[in-house]
Amino acid sequence: MDPIALYYPYIHVRDDTWLKYAALYWPKLARLRPEGYPTLDSPVSRALREEAGWLLDVTPPPWAALRIGNQFLKLIAEHSHELRARFGVDRSPHDEYVLNLGALRRRPRRSVEPSSVGPDAPPWHAYVHSTKLSTTLLDAAVDAGLATTLQGRGGVWAGMHPELASVYTCALVEHIAAENHLHPITDQELPHSAASG
Numbered sequence: 001m002d003p004i005a006l007y008y009p010y011i012h013v014r015d016d017t018w019l020k021y022a023a024l025y026w027p028k029l030a031r032l033r034p035e036g037y038p039t040l041d042s043p044v045s046r047a048l049r050e051e052a053g054w055l056l057d058v059t060p061p062p063w064a065a066l067r068i069g070n071q072f073l074k075l076i077a078e079h080s081h082e083l084r085a086r087f088g089v090d091r092s093p094h095d096e097y098v099l100n101l102g103a104l105r106r107r108p109r110r111s112v113e114p115s116s117v118g119p120d121a122p123p124w125h126a127y128v129h130s131t132k133l134s135t136t137l138l139d140a141a142v143d144a145g146l147a148t149t150l151q152g153r154g155g156v157w158a159g160m161h162p163e164l165a166s167v168y169t170c171a172l173v174e175h176i177a178a179e180n181h182l183h184p185i186t187d188q189e190l191p192h193s194a195a196s197g
Contacts, residue, residue: 003026003027003181003182003183004026004027004028004029004030004056004182004183005022005026005028005029005030005182005183005184005185006029006030006031006032006058006173006176006177006180006182006183006184006185007029007030007031007185007186008031008032008169008170008173008184008185008186009166009169009170009173009186009188010188011031011032011033011034011037011039012039012040012041012042012045013031013042013045013187014187014188015187016042016044016045018187019044019045019048019187020044022185023048023052023054026183026185028054028055028056029048029054029055029056029185030055030056030057030058030182031055031056031057031058032058032059032060032132032173032176033057033058033059034059034060034129034131034132034154034155035059035131036154036155037129037153037154037155038153038154059131060129060131060132060172060176061176062131062134064172064175064176064179065131065132065133065134065137065172066134067175068168068171068172068175069133069134069136069137071171072137072141072168072171073136073137073140076137076140076141076144076146077140080144080146083144083146083164084144084145084146086161087146087160087161087163087164088145088146088161089125089145089146089147089148089159089160089161090145091161125148125159125160125161125162125165126159126160126161126162126164126165126166127150127152127157127158127159127160127165128157128158128160128165128168128169129154129155129156129157129158130149130155130156130157130158131155132169132172133158133168138158141158141160142158146160146161146164147159147160148160
């Protein structure tokens with residue numbers, strides 16, 4: 001069976017040139033798209049999805065959110081104060097932040113850009129669609145001050161610190177890929193380095 005790639009951390013591929021190269025290499029590319037989420041695909045993405053059938057939409061499986069959610073629930077239960085001090089929803093990251101890898105500076109990564117969620121989305125949060133989270137985890141994250149909810153395009157979104165959203169999204173995609181024999185791929189440097197087990 002030919003390998004199928006699984007794109008992350010976004011729903012929409014950000015770089016059409018990267019997407020064209022991926023289409024030359026991979027037989028298919030799947031992405032996690034919540035049911036009913038209205039896409040804002042580029043013309044290239046639309047052609048690869050509608051005409052070529054190469055870009056596949058996969059609904060986030062509830063079992064993955066439950067399994068990964070249990071690990072994050074344990075993390076919140078044991079370290080909620082430390083997590084809130086660093087990643088609380090009241091902490092807005094600056095336009096740039098310094099990584100622990102020296103003086104290398106990067107922009108915060110978002111699971112979804114605020115414009116994809118809706119006009120009322122605070123720009124300093126990253127957004128994860130509620131179908132990618134278990135209800136229990138979302139409630140615990142909100143109670144711990146690590147997430148807030150927002151009704152936006154395609155349903156309810158969890159707004160959180162970009163680094164926390166990135167870690168969660170990478171763990172979720174890695175788990176889904178392993179269970180379904182998919183190959184996680186991205187055009188984003190930091191999430192690529194994070195999804196390594």
